[in-house]
Each structure stands twice: as structure tokens, then as C-alpha cells.
Amino acid sequence: MNTRVLSVRRDIQAEQKADAAAERERLGRRGTLVINLLSSPGSGKTSLLEATARHWAGRRSMAVLVGDLETDRDAQRLAPLVPVAQLTTGGACHLELPLVQRGLQALGDPAVDFLFIENVGNLVCPASHDLAEHLRVVLISTTEGDDKPGKYPKMFRTSQAMVVTKQDLLPHVPFSIEAVTEDALKIQPELNVLTTCAIDNSGIQEWCEFLEQQYQEKIESVYEPAGNQ
Amino acid sequence: MHERSLVQTLLNQVQQIVADDGGGVVKEIQVQVGDLSGVEPLLFESAFTELAREWFPQECRLVLDIVPVKAECRLCGQCFEVQDNEFLCPACGTGPVEVIQGDQVKLMSITVDSENSVSGAKS
Numbered sequence: 001m002n003t004r005v006l007s008v009r010r011d012i013q014a015e016q017k018a019d020a021a022a023e024r025e026r027l028g029r030r031g032t033l034v035i036n037l038l039s040s041p042g043s044g045k046t047s048l049l050e051a052t053a054r055h056w057a058g059r060r061s062m063a064v065l066v067g068d069l070e071t072d073r074d075a076q077r078l079a080p081l082v083p084v085a086q087l088t089t090g091g092a093c094h095l096e097l098p099l100v101q102r103g104l105q106a107l108g109d110p111a112v113d114f115l116f117i118e119n120v121g122n123l124v125c126p127a128s129h130d131l132a133e134h135l136r137v138v139l140i141s142t143t144e145g146d147d148k149p150g151k152y153p154k155m156f157r158t159s160q161a162m163v164v165t166k167q168d169l170l171p172h173v174p175f176s177i178e179a180v181t182e183d184a185l186k187i188q189p190e191l192n193v194l195t196t197c198a199i200d201n202s203g204i205q206e207w208c209e210f211l212e213q214q215y216q217e218k219i220e221s222v223y224e225p226a227g228n229q
Numbered sequence: 230m231h232e233r234s235l236v237q238t239l240l241n242q243v244q245q246i247v248a249d250d251g252g253g254v255v256k257e258i259q260v261q262v263g264d265l266s267g268v269e270p271l272l273f274e275s276a277f278t279e280l281a282r283e284w285f286p287q288e289c290r291l292v293l294d295i296v297p298v299k300a301e302c303r304l305c306g307q308c309f310e311v312q313d314n315e316f317l318c319p320a321c322g323t324g325p326v327e328v329i330q331g332d333q334v335k336l337m338s339i340t341v342d343s344e345n346s347v348s349g350a351k352s
Contacts, residue, residue: 006250006339012239012260013334094231125231128267153314154267157328186315189324 016130020097023132027115029223033215034115036131038155039139040148041121044165046074047198048139048207049116053081055201055208062114065103067095074118083107094125097132114211123152134218135211141166142173146180153187161192163207168197232272233280235334240284243339253343257290263331265298265311298331 011017027034037045049064056062063083066074075086085103087095100117117133119126138159140148143166149156156162162184164177181193194210196203243258262268270293277291298311302318303326309319311331317324 001342001344003256003340003342004250004253006246006341008242008246008336008338010242010336011333012235012242012336016238092234096234124267128231128235150314154265154332157265157314157316186317189316189326 013128013130016097020130020132023097023101024134027132028134028219030111031219031223032112032115033135033211033219034117034131034133035135035137035211036117036119036126036133037137037139038119038123038126038159039121040123040141040144043121043139043141043144044198045118045121045139046077048163048165048196048204049078049118050081051196051198051201051204052116052208052211053078055204057081060114060208060212061110061112062116063107063110063112064116064118065100065107066118067099067120069093069120083110083112089120093120093122094129095119095131096129100131113215123148123155127152127155127158135160135214137161137163139163139165140180142169142175146175146177147183149180149184149187156184156187156191159188159191161194161210164193164195166197167195167202168200232268233276235268236273236276236280239277239334239336240280242336244284247339247341250341251343253341254287255285255289255339256287256342257292257340259292259294259337259339261294261296261333261335261337263296263298263333265328265332266334268334270295294337296331296333299329300326301329302326 039045053062064078065085065087067087067089068074069089069091072086075084078084085106087099087103117131136159138155140162142164164180177195184191192210194203194207196207243255247253247255262270274291281289299308300311300316301308302321304323305318305321307318307320316326318326
């Protein structure tokens with residue numbers, strides 16, 4: 001019997017990360033900013049997307065890939081507003097790139113300005129998977145407690161923006177914007193923090209302006225001329 | 230439970246690497262798991278125990294090496310171990326900091342038994 005030790009020293013997700021980087025490059029080059037939206041279930045991802053679509057109606061193009069374990073309820077909500085495809089994971093707790101690519105194909109690979117990936121509601125597993133996004137945004141609603149960043153550090157560490165949703169409920173819930181911001185900035189000092197309410201549209205204009213600024217920085221400034229390839 | 234999906238990826242790679250190296254019985258797999266990798270070691274181990282049985286009929290040991298999170302300040306260059314998820318530079322207090330260790334899930338080595346003498350370790 002011969003025993004040998006194979007030295008490998010390789011990130012086990014190296015291949016997936018390379019695939020995601022190539023897809024990110026392809027989508028960026030042809031003028032699409034990809035935004036991965038992550039949060040707990042019920043924090044208001046679909047409502048934020050509805051408000052975003054209404055705000056941009058006729059001015060900026062967007063499409064949405066919606067991840068859920070079962071049903072196409074969120075996709076049905078968004079379908080009257082924007083091109084949308086449902087990604088049903090059948091029990092899996094997160095999305096992976098091949099499923100996203102299948103969703104893009106189902107949509108006919110549209111050359112939109114903004115492609116949103118509404119990830120499965122979960123603050124743990126989705127943080128470990130690169131879906132070719134240019135921007136990772138974590139949502140936290142005022143009803144779920146302001147201590148979440150410290151509990152789910154990887155999610156907040158790997159995000160570039162945090163959107164506090166349902167701000168209209170602040171008078172009724174024990175949630176402090178200052179506390180959640182302080183907690184999150186310890187983990188990710190460069191996090192952009194925004195506050196919104198999709199019901200009364202407060203903060204939606206600022207959210208859309210933030211995305212347009214990101215588009216300028218990550219797409220227009222990087223790939224010139226934008227959208228012509 | 231994304232640990233299961235990561236273990237599947239790992240075992241797939243192990244099988245490929247061993248086959249490319251001449252085959253044999255996989256006895257031990259060493260993996261580095263960073264504290265910021267999002268992987269829960271106990272769940273990773275239990276997913277491994279379940280899946281390794283299907284992939285490798287003989288007993289195969291998983292050795293997990295848990296790696297603390299280290300970061301480097303982009304302003305003053307200070308390297309430090311991140312405590313309690315506080316990513317602020319302890320020297321200048323301003324940040325921003327770059328994570329230089331602790332967010333990885335890395336296949337380090339595979340120990341293989343074989344009947345015949347083959348190429349040996351590769352890098």
C-alpha cells in the first residue's frame with residue numbers, strides 16, 4: 001500500500017467565482033448593472049422593487065429575477081410593471097449562478113439598465129454565493145430588530161449598501177436607525193445606508209438616485225461607450 | 230443549509246483531483262474554514278459524513294482547520310485579528326480595512342492510499 005498526500009490549497013468555490021466574474025463582465029460590458037438584493041423573508045424586497053419600477057417607469061429599464069423556495073407570487077406582483085422571471089429553488093436556501101443564468105435566458109437575456117436579483121429570504125446562505133452582481137444590497141425592515149448586523153456579519157460585511165425599509169412603522173416599533181447603522185458600520189465601514197418606505201414612497205427617489213450613481217461608477221465609467229456592445 | 234452544497238462541490242473536486250493523479254482510496258481531506266466564510270463547521274462535518282458515505286465507500290476522515298479573521302488597514306497598513314466582528318483599524322481607528330484571511334473555504338490536501346506507486350504530491 002502506498003500513501004501519498006496531494007497538496008491542493010485551492011478555494012473550493014474558485015470555479016464558481018470565476019464563472020460569476022465572467023458573467024459580471026459580460027453584463028457590465030453590454031450596459032447592465034446587476035443588483036443582488038438580500039434580506040430576511042418579509043422585509044420588503046418585492047415592495048421596494050415595485051416602488052423602484054414605478055419611479056423609473058419609461059425612464060430607466062429594469063428586469064427582475066425572483067428567487068423563492070415555492071410559488072411565483074412575487075413574480076406575479078412584479079409582472080405588470082417589469083420583465084420578470086421566477087427562480088424556484090424547490091427548498092434550497094439560496095440562489096446559485098446557474099439558476100440565475102437560466103432565469104436570464106427565460107427572459108430572453110434583455111439588455112436592461114438594471115437587473116435585480118431578488119434572492120431567497122435568508123440572511124445566512126445567500127451571503128456565500130456570488131451571482132455576478134455588481135452591487136450587493138442588504139435590506140433590513142424596522143419590524144425585525146436593529147441588532148441584525150452583529151448577528152449576521154458575513155451578510156453585512158459582503159454588502160455595499162443597507163436599505164432600512166418600512167420606516168413609516170418607526171413610531172410603533174423598538175427600532176433605532178442610529179443603532180442599526182452603528183452596528184453595521186463596525187462590520188462594513190464603507191456601507192451606504194438608505195432608509196425607505198415603499199407604501200408612501202419616502203426614500204425611493206434617494207434609492208433610485210443611489211442606483212443611478214452606482215450605474216455611473218460601475219458601468220458607464222468602466223465600460224465606454226456604455227450599452228453599445 | 231448551504232454547507233451541503235459546499236460539501237458536494239468539495240467532493241466533486243476531490244474525486245477529480247484524485248482521478249487525475251492516478252486514483253486510489255481517499256483516506257483524509259483537509260479543509261480550511263475561515264470564521265467569516267459563513268460555514269458552520271458542525272453542519273459542514275455532518276453534511277460531509279452523510280455525503281462522503283455515498284461518494285467514498287471506504288472510511289474517509291475530514292480534518293477542518295478553523296482560521297481566524299485577519300484584516301489590513303488600507304490607510305496605515307496595520308494588520309490585526311478581527312475581534313467581535315469589528316472591522317475598524319485598532320491603530321488609526323478609521324479604516325477601511327481589507328480582509329486578508331478568514332473568509333475562505335479552502336481544500337488544502339488529500340491523503341490517498343493506492344496499491345501502486347504513482348506520481349506523488351503535486352502542487
